[in-house]
Amino acid sequence: MKGVTLRKEAIVISSVAAGVLFGGPTLVLAHESPATSNKLNSYDYSQVVRYGHTGSYVSNIQKKLTSLTLYNGAIDGIFGKATEHSVKQFQQLHHLKVDGIVGKRTLTTLSAIQNEQKTYQLGDKNEEVKSFQTKLKALHYYTGHIDGIFGPLTLKAVQEYQEKNKLELSGTLNTATQIHLLSNRNKKGKTLTKIKVQNVQEINNNNIVVNAKNLLGSRYVWGGNTPSGFDCSGFIKYIFEKENILLPRTVNELWNYAKEVQKVGVGDLVFFETYKPGPSHVGVYIGNNQFIHASSSKGVTISNLSGPYWKERYLGAKKV
Known part of the structure; x- marks a missing residue:
């Protein structure tokens, strides 16, 4: 295209991609450096990649999806129908917007899961x-x-x-x-007692918040999951277990397990990106733009979502 110059190390855009790209607001990763081409976490999380795009950025997404057994096509750096289908599968599995587009939410979730995923076997303990x-x-x-x-x-x-x-x-x-x-959301192997929807709502809106507030002032302990000391995910797990609701242990697992909501409600989990890419801190929304959580500096405390620190790190809310 006349007047458009790409640097030598830029991602090459196919004629198909060019039609998609310059016909809309798509952002292109045109300045990806060779030094970071194999590190998904090094990319600018404000970028968007979709059907029709090509390059090493796409190749790395294909590799990540392959490692998660969601993609079995060629690692060719071409964002075609097979790659788009795999992205949609990933988004559906992790309760993301299913649009086949790798934006910030999809990228941070993909990166966090792939980085933390490893095989556990007989004899392991953690x-x-x-x-x-x-x-x-x-x-x-x-x-x-x-x-x-x-x-x-x-x-x-x-x-x-x-x-x-x-x-x-x-x-x-x-x-x-x-x-x-x-x-797996209740695809059970044996008999599983069903909980009426109204009871679930009652637990989320009342008992969970009461359980959380009863622990205000508890100290912060890395890896802690009892009133003698909590980390953020241990705190969440504890207050839900008080209502016989069993949840995964880590922030990343909670993010993948819970269902995304468009509007945060009382009892929903709120997630933040703090010390690493992807979800790394979690709390419970209690209304009036406030959430309760186990802070590393203050222990179990109440904070405001609009506070400068939390506002810029907020990833979204999800419902158990």
């Missing part, structure tokens, strides 16, 4: 295993203690879950199994 035990127990596959130890009972539960849901029978909490579990 908080992540505890979160998946909680999910498997809620779905009536796991019958043991929520202790974070990948033992024989956890192995049996994982194998049963994989068999029933036609996943690879690896006996490990691999990426495909983790994604399936996190996106």
Whole structure:
């Protein structure tokens, strides 16, 4: 196109992409440097990439989707129909707007999940295993203690879950199994007591907030999940468990598990991007533009969403 000059290291735009690009407000990652071409977290999160775009940025998105078993096409750097379909699958799994466009929300979620995802197997012991035990127990596959130890009972539960849901029978909490579990909303293996919608709303709007306020002043402890000390996600997990609602343990897992809402309501989870890309802090909205959370500097406290620190880091609200 006349008058348009691209730098040598810029992403090459195909004729198809040019028609899409210059016909609308799409932003092009035209100044991606070779030094950051393999680091998805290094990209400008204000950029948008969609059908018709080409280049190493697209290749990296394809690689991330492949590692999450959502894309099995060629890593060719061409954002075609197959890539768009995989992006839509990812968005649907993680309760994002399903438009096939990789914008800030989709990119931060994709980056956070891919960076933190790893396989857990027999003998492992950590908080992540505890979160998946909680999910498997809620779905009536796991019958043991929520202790974070990948033992024989956890192995049996994982194998049963994989068999029933036609996943690879690896006996490990691999990426495909983790994604399936996190996106599974009551696709149970056995009998699961149903909760009426009105009761869920009552829990969210009243009991959860009361539970949270009763803990005001509790101190902050990294990895803490009891009144003797909480971190932000441990605090959320504790106040919901008081109402027999079992949630994943980490902020990233909560972000993937909960359902996005257009307008925040009392009892909804509010997420922030603080010390790393993607969701890294969470609290509970209590009305009047306020939320309660476990702050690293103040412990369990109430803050304002419009405060300068929180406003610029706010990612959005989700409902359990």
